[in-house]
Amino acid sequence: MYTLYYAPGSANMLVHLTLLECGAPYRLERVDLDAGQQRSAAYLALNPNGVVPTLVIDGVPHGEAAALAMLLVERHADAALAPAMDSPQRADYLQWMLYLANSLQPLFRQWFYPGDYLPAAGEGIKEAARIGIEACWSRINTHLATHGPYLLGDTFSVVDLYALMLMRWSRNMPHQAITWPHIAALATRLKARPSWRRLCEAEGLTEWA
Numbered sequence: 107m108y109t110l111y112y113a114p115g116s117a118n119m120l121v122h123l124t125l126l127e128c129g130a131p132y133r134l135e136r137v138d139l140d141a142g143q144q145r146s147a148a149y150l151a152l153n154p155n156g157v158v159p160t161l162v163i164d165g166v167p168h169g170e171a172a173a174l175a176m177l178l179v180e181r182h183a184d185a186a187l188a189p190a191m192d193s194p195q196r197a198d199y200l201q202w203m204l205y206l207a208n209s210l211q212p213l214f215r216q217w218f219y220p221g222d223y224l225p226a227a228g229e230g231i232k233e234a235a236r237i238g239i240e241a242c243w244s245r246i247n248t249h250l251a252t253h254g255p256y257l258l259g260d261t262f263s264v265v266d267l268y269a270l271m272l273m274r275w276s277r278n279m280p281h282q283a284i285t286w287p288h289i290a291a292l293a294t295r296l297k298a299r300p301s302w303r304r305l306c307e308a309e310g311l312t313e314w315a
């Protein structure tokens with residue numbers, strides 16, 4: 107049994123979707139970000155970075171959404187959410203997971219938390235983040251046009267779950283992800299999966315649901 111510390115619609119979505127797709131047993135613990143619960147001593151003992159998600163595995167808390175999703179995929183290999191170690195698609199899988207984790211997700215952090223490091227430079231940071239995010243969507247859309255319909259071609263994987271979470275995060279931006287046609291087609295496919303409906307119900311998501 108896993109325990110997922112989450113806030114609705116936050117970076118936990120990737121882990122939550124992966125748990126659902128794996129059919130793994132889990133329970134949810136809500137963290138009230140608006141109340142600052144992520145900075146409480148009790149939560150910092152679980153996740154010293156003061157962010158969600160945290161996943162408790164065999165009684166031990168762990169963080170970082172992408173790492174947690176990749177770990178779950180390994181622990182529940184029967185769900186086939188990533189290419190096997192000896193698959194020719196393995197390199198693409200690692201490349202895309204790291205691209206989303208290193209290039210795209212941090213830009214969203216800057217978009218949503220522009221005052222993290224430079225409180226006075228907020229709008230400039232947001233504009234830089236927007237430009238970077240849109241460049242990533244263009245890159246992904248171009249890839250899907252020739253190598254889709256999923257990020258790993260014909261094979262659905264955890265990479266798509268990660269992309270779906272990030273697509274949803276862009277829904278209130280000037281140029282949201284689903285305005286790129288191949289990304290929109292991928293979103294439609296992924297949102298038709300039972301895991302998406304169950305996630306929306308469990309996290310209470312109503313927008314872009």
Ligand SMILES: N[C@@H](CCC(=O)N[C@@H](CS)C(=O)NCC(=O)O)C(=O)O
Nearest residue numbers: 116117139156157158159170171172
């Ligand atoms: N690199 C972390 C980032 C997690 C993160 O930024 N979570 C946000 C919500 S999406 C959070 O907890 N924000 C609360 C805060 O920073 O105070 C991960 O992927 O797990």
